[in-house]
Amino acid sequence: MEPPVVTMRAKYKASGPKDPGVAGVLTMRDDSFIFRPNDPSSSVKLDVSFRCIKGHKFSKEGSKQALLNLTQDKGGGYMFEFANFKDRDVCRDLVVCIFDNWTGRVLGRLQCLPPSDQSAQVVPAQPTTQHDNQLSMAEMEQRMNLLREDSELQKLHRQLVIGGVLTETEFWATRKNLLDDAAHKASKQRAGFKSAMLADVRPLTDGRTNKVTFSLTPEIIHQIFAEKPAVHQAFLKFVPSKMSERDFWTKYCRAEYLHRTKNSVAAAAEAAEDEELAVFLKHDDILASEARRKIRRVDPTVDMAADLGDDYSHLPGHGILRDGSKESVDSESELPKRTLLQDLNRHAAVVLEGRTLDVELGDTRTVAEALARSKQAEVATETSDETENQKRLERVSQMTEIEDLQAPRSLPYAPLCIKDPREYFDSQRANAFKATGDTGSGVNKDCCHLSTKQAYESLRAQILEVKSVGFKDPIVIPDLALKVLNDVNQQLSSTDPQLGKNPQATVLDMLPHRTKEELLQHWTSIQELLRHFWSSYPLTTTFLHAKVNRVKDAMAQIYRKLPEVKESVQSEFRHQVSLLVKPMLQVLDEAFKHYDAEMQKRSTKTSEGRNGIL
Amino acid sequence: MASATSNPYTDDVSLLIVLMDTNPYFWGAMNGAAAFSQFLNQVLPFLNSILLLNQLNQLVVIATGVNSCDYLYDSSRVGHESEKRSTKGIPGHSLEILQKLEDFIAKDQQLSNSDEAPGKICSLLSGSLSLALCYIQRILRTGPVHPQPRILCLQASPDGSEQYVAIMNAIFSAQRSMVPIDSCVVGSEDSAFLQQASYITGGVYQKPQHLDGLFQCLSMVFATDLHSRRFLKLPTPTGVDFRASCFCHKEPIGMGYVCSVCLSIFCKYHTKCSTCGPTKQVPPRGYSFSFTYGMAKWSRLCLRPFKFFLRCLVCGFPRRGMDLRIFVPPHTISLRVTSNLCSAKI
Numbered sequence: 001m002e003p004p005v006v007t008m009r010a011k012y013k014a015s016g017p018k019d020p021g022v023a024g025v026l027t028m029r030d031d032s033f034i035f036r037p038n039d040p041s042s043s044v045k046l047d048v049s050f051r052c053i054k055g056h057k058f059s060k061e062g063s064k065q066a067l068l069n070l071t072q073d074k075g076g077g078y079m080f081e082f083a084n085f086k087d088r089d090v091c092r093d094l095v096v097c098i099f100d101n102w103t104g105r106v107l108g109r110l111q112c113l114p115p116s117d118q119s120a121q122v123v124p125a126q127p128t129t130q131h132d133n134q135l136s137m138a139e140m141e142q143r144m145n146l147l148r149e150d151s152e153l154q155k156l157h158r159q160l161v162i163g164g165v166l167t168e169t170e171f172w173a174t175r176k177n178l179l180d181d182a183a184h185k186a187s188k189q190r191a192g193f194k195s196a197m198l199a200d201v202r203p204l205t206d207g208r209t210n211k212v213t214f215s216l217t218p219e220i221i222h223q224i225f226a227e228k229p230a231v232h233q234a235f236l237k238f239v240p241s242k243m244s245e246r247d248f249w250t251k252y253c254r255a256e257y258l259h260r261t262k263n264s265v266a267a268a269a270e271a272a273e274d275e276e277l278a279v280f281l282k283h284d285d286i287l288a289s290e291a292r293r294k295i296r297r298v299d300p301t302v303d304m305a306a307d308l309g310d311d312y313s314h315l316p317g318h319g320i321l322r323d324g325s326k327e328s329v330d331s332e333s334e335l336p337k338r339t340l341l342q343d344l345n346r347h348a349a350v351v352l353e354g355r356t357l358d359v360e361l362g363d364t365r366t367v368a369e370a371l372a373r374s375k376q377a378e379v380a381t382e383t384s385d386e387t388e389n390q391k392r393l394e395r396v397s398q399m400t401e402i403e404d405l406q407a408p409r410s411l412p413y414a415p416l417c418i419k420d421p422r423e424y425f426d427s428q429r430a431n432a433f434k435a436t437g438d439t440g441s442g443v444n445k446d447c448c449h450l451s452t453k454q455a456y457e458s459l460r461a462q463i464l465e466v467k468s469v470g471f472k473d474p475i476v477i478p479d480l481a482l483k484v485l486n487d488v489n490q491q492l493s494s495t496d497p498q499l500g501k502n503p504q505a506t507v508l509d510m511l512p513h514r515t516k517e518e519l520l521q522h523w524t525s526i527q528e529l530l531r532h533f534w535s536s537y538p539l540t541t542t543f544l545h546a547k548v549n550r551v552k553d554a555m556a557q558i559y560r561k562l563p564e565v566k567e568s569v570q571s572e573f574r575h576q577v578s579l580l581v582k583p584m585l586q587v588l589d590e591a592f593k594h595y596d597a598e599m600q601k602r603s604t605k606t607s608e609g610r611n612g613i614l
Numbered sequence: 615m616a617s618a619t620s621n622p623y624t625d626d627v628s629l630l631i632v633l634m635d636t637n638p639y640f641w642g643a644m645n646g647a648a649a650f651s652q653f654l655n656q657v658l659p660f661l662n663s664i665l666l667l668n669q670l671n672q673l674v675v676i677a678t679g680v681n682s683c684d685y686l687y688d689s690s691r692v693g694h695e696s697e698k699r700s701t702k703g704i705p706g707h708s709l710e711i712l713q714k715l716e717d718f719i720a721k722d723q724q725l726s727n728s729d730e731a732p733g734k735i736c737s738l739l740s741g742s743l744s745l746a747l748c749y750i751q752r753i754l755r756t757g758p759v760h761p762q763p764r765i766l767c768l769q770a771s772p773d774g775s776e777q778y779v780a781i782m783n784a785i786f787s788a789q790r791s792m793v794p795i796d797s798c799v800v801g802s803e804d805s806a807f808l809q810q811a812s813y814i815t816g817g818v819y820q821k822p823q824h825l826d827g828l829f830q831c832l833s834m835v836f837a838t839d840l841h842s843r844r845f846l847k848l849p850t851p852t853g854v855d856f857r858a859s860c861f862c863h864k865e866p867i868g869m870g871y872v873c874s875v876c877l878s879i880f881c882k883y884h885t886k887c888s889t890c891g892p893t894k895q896v897p898p899r900g901y902s903f904s905f906t907y908g909m910a911k912w913s914r915l916c917l918r919p920f921k922f923f924l925r926c927l928v929c930g931f932p933r934r935g936m937d938l939r940i941f942v943p944p945h946t947i948s949l950r951v952t953s954n955l956c957s958a959k960i
Contacts (some may be wrong), residue, residue: 452723455642459642462649462650463715470704471704473703475655475829476829480830481829481830484822484824484831485830487823488831488835488849491849492848
């Protein structure tokens with residue numbers, strides 16, 4: 001397709017609509033536009049690449065002038081006035097078309113779309129596509145990434161889309177799942193704060209010159225604002241109204257230095273002088289109020305049923321002994337000494353549990369037994385450790401869900417499982433052996449001529465014979481066994497790939513690298529083209545007609561290239577390659593046959609139609 | 615994992631299930647008399663040798679008849695009095711097999727219809743495959759400690775195309791359970807079903823030339839256990855015919871029609887799908903069937919829909935089947951059903 005070129009008479013208005021303008025000829029090509037004034041002596045000559053042009057504006061239909069303003073991103077622009085709106089529209093549409101292709105340029109080939117009816121208003125029209133699907137920058141990025149990662153896809157893309165056979169949308173329409181996956185991968189996690197305490201800025205002290213240097217990076221400043229809300233508020237209040245940023249930070253660093261050197265007297269003195277400094281040295285009120293607010297929201301019903309401290313007997317060194325003396329570090333004694341704290345806590349715990357017995361406090365034995373029974377019942381009703389653990393873990397996992405780390409919620413469909421076509425190359429060769437239309441269960445030469453009864457009788461007789469006669473001795477004649485052995489060995493060791501070999505290595509690996517790549521590439525492009533070819537039928541619209549023609553031309557091209565591949569290989573591989581190429585040719589032949597049949601049908605229909613009219 | 619002491623089954627213990635073809639029509643029609651007795655003379659010693667290879671090897675023999683299939687022998691059953699008996703150099707269990715075979719053939723004959731002179735009668739391979747797979751499932755469910763199962767098909771008669779669907783299902787379930795299906799075809803033609811079976815499940819396919827040397831071939835190729843196959847070189851199939859068969863005539867086809875609901879394959883256009891019947895249900899949108907069915911070259915499929923209601927994948931409107939386009943990429947059956955208008959965008 002020829003890149004469109006538009007040549008139109010226009011007036012270049014350098015300074016705006018009021019400018020009378022320099023009459024001349026504006027030529028627009030696919031990557032630049034040229035303005036040459038009618039007057040050769042005029043110095044206004046423009047040769048601008050569309051790379052600099054970011055947008056375009058145009059005046060409404062019916063206004064006094066038919067203007068088209070090609071704006072640059074820096075603010076300036078090139079304004080052209082046209083003789084009539086029609087001319088202006090043609091140029092404008094071309095500009096839109098070119099912008100479409102600019103955005104798609106990296107990915108596709110120049111395609112001039114049919115101009116649509118844009119409502120002509122004085123609106124800065126951003127370069128948009130005319131299709132329904134807006135090509136967002138993000139999606140383009142994904143496509144480019146995908147192409148960069150997968151070289152095969154890139155080759156296919158280059159061949160088909162940039163070669164003009166398929167459009168971008170057609171190519172990517174069937175690969176939506178790849179784009180979706182890429183989109184999911186692209187969503188990155190937000191990087192959090194560093195674990196190091198950056199807000200705790202340490203200065204560099206130079207002993208010789210007695211200078212103290214603080215260095216603040218944006219990261220540090222960000223953390224300071226996050227950790228110290230008072231400083232943050234002060235910054236918002238003071239800068240830039242009261243002091244510059246540099247001054248602010250100087251004061252802050254000074255406060256930090258004073259705080260660090262724990263020179264409280266100097267700090268108080270400075271705070272008294274400088275109220276801004278005082279802000280840095282004071283307690284952080286905002287933090288305090290926040291903490292109070294959070295405390296008010298703490299759930300008071302949290303049941304701290306137990307903690308490690310309950311196991312009093314194994315925590316040494318706590319509390320005073322019952323008799324008032326301090327616990328001595330007496331680790332030699334075996335018996336643990338009970339402390340006052342232990343006794344008090346145990347008593348309090350029991351009191352809080354409550355009385356569980358209803359038995360009269362008479363007989364000691366009955367009391368003991370009743371207590372034992374109630375304890376047992378309690379243990380029995382307690383849910384098992386495992387279920388409690390499970391519930392706890394579930395609660396923990398719910399609370400600690402991190403959205404960044406969640407896998408993307410995939411759609412409820414099972415993705416296509418398309419097997420690697422390379423696996424089929426060997427089998428394709430076998431199919432190439434058989435003629436098309438040959439059935440597996442072909443002519444049965446062993447038609448049984450016996451009746452049912454006879455057949456069974458003979459079988460039974462043979463079994464009886466084996467039973468009576470016994471096994472042959474030897475089971476296999478040695479010569480025959482040797483023959484079979486040799487045959488199988490030959491089969492295994494033969495270098496001819498068709499007669500059984502290492503199943504991992506395929507025939508493709510035996511071919512020279514370049515041929516292998518070529519064949520695989522041809523095969524993938526044939527597959528892609530056939531997919532589009534067969535899905536276009538029945539032809540209902542002209543678009544489909546054109547598409548089928550393009551696809552067919554591409555297929556014809558590959559068809560011509562295939563025998564060349566065969567020729568390029570050395571003679572020992574030629575047979576293998578021809579076996580590989582044959583099914584490709586068969587498949588293409590089918591497609592061409594179908595195409596020709598359809599063309600013929602259509603031509604007969606049209607000729608009949610014409611005859612009918614006549 | 616059971617330690618070496620507690621797991622008696624080492625890597626090379628195998629459970630071999632042999633499917634023996636006992637089609638009388640084929641064996642009767644074989645050129646050269648007494649072909650079946652020759653066959654038995656080769657196979658029964660082979661079965662003995664399997665049991666000799668490892669003390670823990672297990673063997674199951676299933677007979678594939680014309681009208682039925684049945685178990686002939688199971689080495690893991692206790693209480694073999696027949697082991698003590700042996701006449702004329704035939705070990706006890708071979709005698710047992712022969713006896714059971716006789717009984718089986720008598721039963722099979724009773725099940726057959728009145729004497730007709732059949733042109734081509736095929737064995738019930740699908741039945742015996744199913745029996746074998748059920749047995750293997752039972753073994754697999756006894757626990758983690760079991761011998762490694764595999765199936766050996768001794769096939770004589772040609773493929774029965776009416777069993778296509780059942781055999782393919784059995785093959786896929788064998789693949790799922792990771793049970794290799796070895797095939798030894800003693801008939802005159804290659805068996806496409808067994809070629810596919812061995813290819814898909816990772817078994818060995820062999821068509822020996824001489825029936826006399828069958829024992830040699832069996833013991834060379836098919837006696838190897840699964841563990842040893844990793845470092846032994848075994849014959850690979852020359853080429854597998856992956857074409858699928860149509861459901862109406864059971865003939866292998868290259869171009870056909872597919873029911874958009876149940877994916878049955880037909881060679882001619884049918885108004886009514888014989889598998890799922892005419893339905894007017896609208897299946898949910900967004901379905902995609904993805905499995906390789908016979909791994910045929912579906913790029914050749916012609917696209918003609920049936921008169922069913924389906925939703926267009928693009929616009930979501932339910933449309934009559936005649937207005938829909940079914941798009942089938944090669945190597946899988948996965949249908950993307952779109953209306954005619956929307957398919958222009960694909």
